[in-house]
Amino acid sequence: MFYRENGQFKTSYRADQQIFPIAQDKWAILAIVAFAAIGIPLLVDEYLFRAILIPFLILSMAALGVNILVGYCGQISLGSGAFMAVGAYMAYNTYIRIDGMPLIVALLSGGFFATLVGLVFGIPSLRVKGLYLAVATLAAQFFCDWAFLRIGWFTNNNASGSVSVSNLNVLGWTINTPMEKYLFCLAFLVVFGVLAKNLVRGAIGREWMAIRDMDVAASVIGIRPMYAKLSAFAVSSFIIGVAGGLWGFIHLGSWEPAAFSIDRSFQLLFMVIIGGMGSIMGSFFGAAFIVVLPIFLNQILPWLGSLVGLSVSTAAVSHTEFMIFGALIVWFLIVEPHGLAKLWSIGKQKLRLWPFPH
Numbered sequence: 317m318f319y320r321e322n323g324q325f326k327t328s329y330r331a332d333q334q335i336f337p338i339a340q341d342k343w344a345i346l347a348i349v350a351f352a353a354i355g356i357p358l359l360v361d362e363y364l365f366r367a368i369l370i371p372f373l374i375l376s377m378a379a380l381g382v383n384i385l386v387g388y389c390g391q392i393s394l395g396s397g398a399f400m401a402v403g404a405y406m407a408y409n410t411y412i413r414i415d416g417m418p419l420i421v422a423l424l425s426g427g428f429f430a431t432l433v434g435l436v437f438g439i440p441s442l443r444v445k446g447l448y449l450a451v452a453t454l455a456a457q458f459f460c461d462w463a464f465l466r467i468g469w470f471t472n473n474n475a476s477g478s479v480s481v482s483n484l485n486v487l488g489w490t491i492n493t494p495m496e497k498y499l500f501c502l503a504f505l506v507v508f509g510v511l512a513k514n515l516v517r518g519a520i521g522r523e524w525m526a527i528r529d530m531d532v533a534a535s536v537i538g539i540r541p542m543y544a545k546l547s548a549f550a551v552s553s554f555i556i557g558v559a560g561g562l563w564g565f566i567h568l569g570s571w572e573p574a575a576f577s578i579d580r581s582f583q584l585l586f587m588v589i590i591g592g593m594g595s596i597m598g599s600f601f602g603a604a605f606i607v608v609l610p611i612f613l614n615q616i617l618p619w620l621g622s623l624v625g626l627s628v629s630t631a632a633v634s635h636t637e638f639m640i641f642g643a644l645i646v647w648f649l650i651v652e653p654h655g656l657a658k659l660w661s662i663g664k665q666k667l668r669l670w671p672f673p674h
């Protein structure tokens with residue numbers, strides 16, 4: 317009975333169009349954000365920050381960008397890792413080459429340059445789609461891998477080919493400990509999550525979904541396919557680029573092009589598929605699943621093997637992880653194409669009907 321909208325009357329258009337039509341949803345999200353900002357730093361140790369929470373926050377943000385392009389606009393992309401790399405390397409170059417460059421501005425500049433690259437490789441979407449567009453975006457991955465490996469300017473002519481950053485601070489706040497890094501990433505994720513949610517609810521979001529459902533019909537009713545597709549590439553690449561900067565600056569500290577290989581692109585795509593395409597919440601579910609599952613398997617498989625007298629190697633755990641990923645992707649595509657977000661939505665709907673299910 318506590319999760320219903322009975323008695324929650326909307327007296328204005330603005331109230332009717334708010335992000336959370338049910339007050340319980342709004343208070344639940346606010347409670348989760350408050351717990352993430354206050355409760356988790358008091359309860360979690362350094363290992364959980366480094367191994368789970370910080371990667372989860374950054375990959376959730378990257379999955380938001382991929383979901384805007386793939387889930388909301390229907391444009392298949394296999395170049396997400398390349399856009400993350402552009403964001404990381406360009407943020408690095410603006411940070412070290414411009415004296416006094418603020419950290420946040422450097423990260424946003426990485427997103428800006430990723431936007432430019434995304435627009436260039438998004439141009440083929442005006443003529444091709446489906447697998448052909450996937451191949452075009454895959455070219456971005458290979459091109460960026462080559463550029464960051466062979467062109468010395470991107471790595472500040474470092475002979476090893478790797479780059480590193482240190483002494484990060486924002487307005488006098490030194491970002492050094494895992495907890496500080498976690499809070500910094502959390503702030504970025506909250507801001508970009510709210511912006512993404514409002515974008516997909518607005519006019520531009522409806523244009524993206526119209527292009528996704530049927531681009532010919534969308535053009536007939538006055539939606540410009542070029543503007544809708546390129547804007548989706550631009551917004552998606554910007555968010556992914558900023559996430560790439562966070563991945564390099566905050567999570568890794570030092571990195572090389574292999575950190576943003578094609579495996580990263582597939583990982584982000586798997587997050588969207590498993591979490592739920594066309595769902596902001598699905599981006600968080602998918603990132604949580606991808607981050608937590610390997611750690612869970614590393615712990616549970618050797619324990620299960622010991623129960624039956626078998627020794628499970630690290631390689632076996634890694635292979636099992638890939639098999640489970642593949643099986644789950646196939647299962648979700650067949651049984652529930654909208655992923656974990658749809659299951660969450662069904663659960664909420666049943667909760668609204670409880671204790672009198674129809």
